[in-house]
Amino acid sequence: MKFKTPKGTRDFLPDEMAIREYVLQTIKRIFESYGFECIETPAFEDLELLTAKSGDVAKQIFRIETEKERKLGLRFDLTVPLARFLANNPQIPKPFKRYAIAPVWRYEEPQAGRMRQFYQADIDICGSKGMEADVECIACAVDCLETLGFKSLKVRINNRKVLEGFVEIIKKKIPARIEFGSLEVFRAIDKIGKIGADSVKKELEKIGLPRKQIKDLLGMVSIKGRFEEVLEKGKELLGNIAKEGIEELEQIYEFSKFYGISGLLVLDFSLARGLDYYTGPIFEIEAETKRKVGSLAGGGRYDSLVELLGGRATPATGISLGIERIVEIMKEEMELPKTKIKAFIANVDEKVKPQAIKIAQRLRKDGISCQTDVMNRSLTKQLEFADGLGIPFVVIVGEKELKSKKFKLKDMKKNVEKELSLEQIINILKESKQK
Amino acid sequence: MKFKTPKGTRDFLPDEMAIREYVLQTIKRIFESYGFECIETPAFEDLELLTAKSGDVAKQIFRIETEKERKLGLRFDLTVPLARFLANNPQIPKPFKRYAIAPVWRYEEPQAGRMRQFYQADIDICGSKGMEADVECIACAVDCLETLGFKSLKVRINNRKVLEGFVEIIKKKIPARIEFGSLEVFRAIDKIGKIGADSVKKELEKIGLPRKQIKDLLGMVSIKGRFEEVLEKGKELLGNIAKEGIEELEQIYEFSKFYGISGLLVLDFSLARGLDYYTGPIFEIEAETKRKVGSLAGGGRYDSLVELLGGRATPATGISLGIERIVEIMKEEMELPKTKIKAFIANVDEKVKPQAIKIAQRLRKDGISCQTDVMNRSLTKQLEFADGLGIPFVVIVGEKELKSKKFKLKDMKKNVEKELSLEQIINILKESKQK
Numbered sequence: 001m002k003f004k005t006p007k008g009t010r011d012f013l014p015d016e017m018a019i020r021e022y023v024l025q026t027i028k029r030i031f032e033s034y035g036f037e038c039i040e041t042p043a044f045e046d047l048e049l050l051t052a053k054s055g056d057v058a059k060q061i062f063r064i065e066t067e068k069e070r071k072l073g074l075r076f077d078l079t080v081p082l083a084r085f086l087a088n089n090p091q092i093p094k095p096f097k098r099y100a101i102a103p104v105w106r107y108e109e110p111q112a113g114r115m116r117q118f119y120q121a122d123i124d125i126c127g128s129k130g131m132e133a134d135v136e137c138i139a140c141a142v143d144c145l146e147t148l149g150f151k152s153l154k155v156r157i158n159n160r161k162v163l164e165g166f167v168e169i170i171k172k173k174i175p176a177r178i179e180f181g182s183l184e185v186f187r188a189i190d191k192i193g194k195i196g197a198d199s200v201k202k203e204l205e206k207i208g209l210p211r212k213q214i215k216d217l218l219g220m221v222s223i224k225g226r227f228e229e230v231l232e233k234g235k236e237l238l239g240n241i242a243k244e245g246i247e248e249l250e251q252i253y254e255f256s257k258f259y260g261i262s263g264l265l266v267l268d269f270s271l272a273r274g275l276d277y278y279t280g281p282i283f284e285i286e287a288e289t290k291r292k293v294g295s296l297a298g299g300g301r302y303d304s305l306v307e308l309l310g311g312r313a314t315p316a317t318g319i320s321l322g323i324e325r326i327v328e329i330m331k332e333e334m335e336l337p338k339t340k341i342k343a344f345i346a347n348v349d350e351k352v353k354p355q356a357i358k359i360a361q362r363l364r365k366d367g368i369s370c371q372t373d374v375m376n377r378s379l380t381k382q383l384e385f386a387d388g389l390g391i392p393f394v395v396i397v398g399e400k401e402l403k404s405k406k407f408k409l410k411d412m413k414k415n416v417e418k419e420l421s422l423e424q425i426i427n428i429l430k431e432s433k434q435k
Numbered sequence: 436m437k438f439k440t441p442k443g444t445r446d447f448l449p450d451e452m453a454i455r456e457y458v459l460q461t462i463k464r465i466f467e468s469y470g471f472e473c474i475e476t477p478a479f480e481d482l483e484l485l486t487a488k489s490g491d492v493a494k495q496i497f498r499i500e501t502e503k504e505r506k507l508g509l510r511f512d513l514t515v516p517l518a519r520f521l522a523n524n525p526q527i528p529k530p531f532k533r534y535a536i537a538p539v540w541r542y543e544e545p546q547a548g549r550m551r552q553f554y555q556a557d558i559d560i561c562g563s564k565g566m567e568a569d570v571e572c573i574a575c576a577v578d579c580l581e582t583l584g585f586k587s588l589k590v591r592i593n594n595r596k597v598l599e600g601f602v603e604i605i606k607k608k609i610p611a612r613i614e615f616g617s618l619e620v621f622r623a624i625d626k627i628g629k630i631g632a633d634s635v636k637k638e639l640e641k642i643g644l645p646r647k648q649i650k651d652l653l654g655m656v657s658i659k660g661r662f663e664e665v666l667e668k669g670k671e672l673l674g675n676i677a678k679e680g681i682e683e684l685e686q687i688y689e690f691s692k693f694y695g696i697s698g699l700l701v702l703d704f705s706l707a708r709g710l711d712y713y714t715g716p717i718f719e720i721e722a723e724t725k726r727k728v729g730s731l732a733g734g735g736r737y738d739s740l741v742e743l744l745g746g747r748a749t750p751a752t753g754i755s756l757g758i759e760r761i762v763e764i765m766k767e768e769m770e771l772p773k774t775k776i777k778a779f780i781a782n783v784d785e786k787v788k789p790q791a792i793k794i795a796q797r798l799r800k801d802g803i804s805c806q807t808d809v810m811n812r813s814l815t816k817q818l819e820f821a822d823g824l825g826i827p828f829v830v831i832v833g834e835k836e837l838k839s840k841k842f843k844l845k846d847m848k849k850n851v852e853k854e855l856s857l858e859q860i861i862n863i864l865k866e867s868k869q870k
Contacts, residue, residue, distance in 0.1 A: 007505075014472035017472065032775055034804075045441065092448070
């Protein structure tokens with residue numbers, strides 16, 4: 001009898017958790033600095049709610065067996081539960097700025113970098129129509145990624161209204177008998193970066209678009225240049241169509257200056273994003289990394305979702321950080337602490353164990369994370385153990401040290417010892433940053 | 436169409452989350468100061484694993500439908516996943532000190548204070564047989580509860596080996612044809628505090644114990660007095676029986692002196708705890724609260740569980756804090772912050788919005804949580820909104836203020852304003868503790 005983790009899931013050991021914790025705590029601190037507050041919803045929801053607007057994801061829901069009650073499923077994202085929460089709590093003051101950092105579950109075939117349980121970190125501003133809300137979400141996500149050490153960020157921006165406008169233009173030139181939905185077209189266009197323009201052409205042909213119009217459409221969404229230049233060209237193409245979308249993009253660019261991030265913005269008319277519920281601006285953030293990966297964060301405005309799920313009309317926008325991808329890149333490209341433990345208080349023999357414990361208790365009062373021996377081990381074994389865990393400092397406690405009130409502080413990386421008073425040791429440990 | 440949270444679950448709104456976060460973050464910080472490291476296991480496990488040693492809880496497992504794969508269930512506690520983790524990771528250095536703060540799920544009839552999703556906060560020391568491990572877990576839990584503001588803590592201690600000893604004594608005086616398991620007797624005795632000695636008598640009669648021996652047994656487990664006195668009387672009663680259990684209790688008392696908690700220890704032979712897997716010391720922590728509640732933390736040693744689940748023999752001990760109960764009491768009896776947001780940066784009119792955002796960005800660099808307006812609201816409306824959320828300070832930004840470089844800092848509780856430089860404001864906000 002030997003049990004394993006279920007298919008598509010895994011355990012995280014302490015050294016990997018130290019990195020995950022560093023990422024999640026950093027993001028949490030920055031989310032909070034922007035005045036986002038956390039709420040918590042249950043891990044499972046009504047299956048009917050989860051399938052209502054989820055499109056393809058509906059097939060990936062973990063279903064829970066219940067006897068008499070309504071059918072349940074594990075949440076597959078944090079946005080649908082938020083929309084349900086807003087529908088249930090119309091009294092909540094607006095704007096409602098909430099963050100959530102939590103696991104979600106998808107019952108799909110596991111692949112490299114795609115597990116059945118994974119974390120999302122979301123911020124959303126609900127109740128505000130203004131583009132400053134979208135920009136604040138973007139600025140906060142940029143702040144998170146820069147603080148984590150990501151370089152050369154690029155924020156790709158587009159607007160679903162503008163995309164609708166482009167589709168409208170080509171629809172005018174197509175016989176009315178050729179019918180197709182804008183969402184199908186968006187989903188195809190969204191793949192340009194992944195599968196290339198030629199493959200997208202084929203997908204659009206399948207949907208039923210004539211070749212001439214496919215060429216026109218791909219021409220429109222491929223405009224390159226500085227934000228303002230691309231915007232100007234888009235305006236010319238659209239004329240009187242999608243004026244609201246263009247204005248929203250203009251405002252986003254203006255507000256981004258206040259946050260000092262306008263230089264990172266790239267207007268990319270080919271950005272579409274897969275989800276059905278977006279209604280206005282959409283955005284994705286990329287960084288320069290050694291290994292090529294897709295976006296590290298993505299989101300957009302979804303002004304109709306809360307109403308669709310039975311609530312009051314509530315404009316809302318938000319962004320989600322892809323925690324698993326961020327952690328993977330950081331593990332590969334950055335130097336990170338292996339443990340949060342700062343010190344091991346070693347006792348020379350069993351007689352001085354009580355004093356070693358007392359010193360540990362003293363350090364803990366100052367918030368210093370430390371361990372003592374609980375295995376009756378020799379000093380050598382204690383040092384080996386501390387080294388194995390990656391604990392950076394060892395304090396050595398013996399009768400001599402207790403008499404002189406000077407203790408050896410051993411720096412495990414540099415392999416040097418110093419004789420210091422307890423107060424000096426506390427100061428050094430408090431100030432040393434774990435890296 | 437209106438969706439609700441599933442039966443037995445609920446949403447936590449920002450004001451309640453502020454309290455939960457305060458509790459969980461405090462506990463996490465103290466767990467870490469004792470050198471516990473976190474690991475994470477999936478929310479669901481093999482159903483067979485979950486039911487293997489769970490006794491009555493097996494009926495309360497949320498089952499997940501799967502097509503081709505092994506049957507799964509949501510975890511009902513954090514100890515079984517830990518034992519499975521240890522069985523899967525024999526290489527992990529010992530002692531392995533791990534903490535976990537996470538939700539668990541039980542499919543049972545919801546009651547006041549008992550939901551289907553609830554949090555546990557566990558610390559466990561795995562790989563050490565020594566009683567210092569048990570005492571360290573107790574000391575760390577005591578530290579958590581005292582730091583949270585709980586008063587007059589009492590740590591009730593017993594040992595399963597000693598309880599076995601008492602059962603052995605009475606078994607000797609009962610005809611061999613009367614058969615019963617010790618675990619049944621323990622479960623009955625454990626209820627003395629809840630249902631009273633008379634009801635426990637009846638339960639023991641049902642199990643099949645003769646009246647005389649029930650009287651003897653209840654007499655033995657009801658010894659009261661100082662720790663050392665009760666221990667002495669226990670020793671006399673047991674003679675040569677359960678020597679190991681008595682020694683463990685003696686050691687626990689000795690080690691508790693090093694941690695400065697021996698004065699809180701109460702030796703209570705009637706403490707049994709419900710779970711099947713305990714093998715040695717067991718403990719529960721209570722506090723003096725206005726409303727009478729049971730224990731706030733509980734745990735014990737389980738030296739056989741890892742082996743029973745297919746791993747190497749691994750002695751282990753741990754304690755679990757009852758987060759939901761702790762939060763409930765704190766909400767009733769203590770004054771707690773309603774939000775983590777420190778300041779709202781209000782703009783007098785739309786013209787100065789960019790400057791308000793820049794000031795907010797400056798504050799965030801210093802880790803100060805703040806919001807700005809994203810709704811084009813008047814100054815009055817902004818102040819009302821900040822007050823509604825319980826934000827303690829508002830910084831007012833207008834053209835006059837920008838010229839003079841002095842800004843109004845409004846203390847919302849005291850309803851007083853001061854004109855200050857940005858640096859002064861930052862210092863005040865950094866130093867003010869949210870209460």
